[in-house]
Amino acid sequence: MADTYDILVIGAGPGGYVAAIRAAQLGFKTAVVDREHLGGICLNWGCIPTKALLRSAEIYHYMQHASNYGLSAEKVGFDVGAIVKRSRGVSTRLNGGVGMLLKKNKVDVIWGEATIEAAAKGNAPGRVTVKETSRAPAPKGALAAGSYSAKHIIVATGARPRAIPGIEPDKSQxxxxxxxxxxxxxxxxxxxxxxxxxxxxxxxxxxxxxxxxxxxxxxxxxxxxxxxxxxxxxxxxxxxxxxxxxxxxxxxxxxxxxxxxxxxxxxxxxxxxxxxxxxxxxxxGVVGNTEGLGLDALGVTLERGIVVTDGLGRTNVPGLYAIGDVAGPPMLAHKAEHEGVLCVETIKGLPTHAMDKAKIPGCTYCQPQIASVGLTEAKAKELGFAVKVGRFPFAGNGKAIALGEPDGLVKTVFDAKTGQLLGAHMVGAEVTELIQGYVVAMNLETTEQDLMHTVFPHPTLSEMMHESVLDAYGKVIHS
Structure with a gap:
């Protein structure tokens, strides 16, 4: 069986399926190959199901401390099977949603394990062989294993857990x-x-x-x-x-x-x-899934197990691209998604520029939450910046106290010479939702003056973001 596409994406994780959808939106005949699950590790075994588990833990914590809020809860307990079932249900629902999005955008799904037999040369398309997989049943409507061709092939195969020799996981202990x-x-x-x-x-x-x-x-x-x-x-x-x-x-x-x-x-x-x-x-940590794809035979440059690209997804082999975890850190779903869009728009010939990785936020959803973007204070100083640093504690914020979450800190790092926001770092309740405000500010090249003159709503946790900026310049009000 043979079929030719404009763009064929290997891997249907966050980077791969987003790249495929954007390609279809731009008029490319598009297919995505996967061997196990639409949505990739993030949706099925990473970002999403862990947040469901952590939400259950958060509710359990509040139930145990109900008296702190003037409430009572007796015989508080949990059913680990039900917690896991809820988490898996969340993933299943979103997995189906990815399938619907691909179908809606007329992206073909090919089920199996892909090997790149040849990259595109001149006007001749590259060739991908897809073998049957026993990892998971194919979703409804997926195309069978076989031989496929494409003018552009995007590798988005993600990563897997790193194993330490002698301490290899055994799935039991x-x-x-x-x-x-x-x-x-x-x-x-x-x-x-x-x-x-x-x-x-x-x-x-x-x-x-x-x-x-x-x-x-x-x-x-x-x-x-x-x-x-x-x-x-x-x-x-x-x-x-x-x-x-x-x-x-x-x-x-x-x-x-x-x-x-x-x-x-x-x-x-x-x-x-x-x-x-x-x-x-x-x-x-994790290691990129580069094995079995035929990359070595094609002469693709790899460094420390990741595919080297030019920042827009292009490898050293014409017609072959790589995005997401397999293309290196930061190994985050939102980085992979944006990288996929940039790659496809570059193929289309639209004006694009490589991501500034310093402006990619990172979030950790523990209790307390942690979120950050940009340079740490130490890194900024190491790079030679004279810095102004602002801090504001959760204990000074009315909304945080009302929530019963008075422990935490918002920290901002500015270039003392220009007022450029170099970095923002937070620990405390809901900071993973707050950090995007600073991400937008950094991308708009906002200065300390812009942030100082921005009106933040009251009472909100976001007011701490304002106060931290004010603190950096000796103007803090509530501390």
Missing amino acids: IWTYYEAMVPQAMPKSLLVMGSGAIGIEFASFYRTMGAEVTVIELLPQILPVEDAEIAGLARKRFEKQGIKILTGAKVTKVEKSTGSVTATVETGDGKTQQLTAEKLISAV
């Missing part, structure tokens, strides 16, 4: 996020290896649900990509909740026995200790 998302029973104790967004979110979820949790981080700071001050405040909150945290520590060995795992942990001073728990979650 050593988990990745896959297993951590669907526990059959709530473990009484848990070790989390890695304190990035994935590790901290699961640590927060399981601790709220009652597990004894220990986080082990190789670097000196948890949440290593975050501003040190914000990470430090978050750590205090986590430890207050009962999460044990070891930084500058490395897991050197894991031994399994019936019902438990024991990790040997080496600390920076050369000392070792053994920690035992029911389960261990390995959250030490």
